[in-house]
Amino acid sequence: MRIALLGGTGDIGQGLVLRWSYDTDHELLVGSRDPEKARTKAEEYETELDSRGVDTDIKGFENAMAADRADVVVLAVPAYHLVDTVEAIADRLDDETILVTPAVGMKRDDAGFHYNRPGAGSVAALVEEAKPDDVPLVGAFHNLPAGGLSNLDREFEWDTLVFGDDDDAKDMVVDLAAEIEGLRPLDVGGLANAAEVEAVTPLLINVAQENDGLHDLGVRFQ
Known part of the structure; x- marks a missing residue:
């Protein structure tokens, strides 16, 4: 599977690139508006993984180039850049791209x-x-602490809530999420439930900031 992380130079993008590279053999592409920045970060990720005995080949591209080559495209960009990013890559997407x-x-x-x-x-x-x-559009990985995800020395047991209206696409993302060690994907239904999932993130940040010992707080449903 070829996975492109647009905004893969940022916090959540970095965490997902490192974890998928560490735990799976999927091909990872780092996307950025600046292709040189993408290539530089891809090399940094490779160096980090090589230091842990993981031989991987991570490539960096401008966002549209990364999307054009991918089976799954993760929009790991801030919310205020989302629409612009999607519009910039729209002609590189088709019905076989998630x-x-x-x-x-x-x-x-x-x-x-x-x-x-x-x-x-x-x-x-x-x-x-x-x-x-x-x-097809799927929502996932909203409530994960980027710092903890990026720290490959960190073991965790976290849940990620997954939503979408295309069941096949959602099942694929569930499978990809489950391949990250310690991460449990939970299906929460369709796109109509997106706001409830998104709203959990600021709550977790507030809990982490107001309570000692809860830095990089994730969530587990039991």
């Missing part, structure tokens, strides 16, 4: 972080409106 969004819209004030729900109803709904109609 688009994945982990993005959450948040705002911050003196009280902490809050979910910034867009007028479309959810951040995922913005992607649904921007993408080509025949490209």
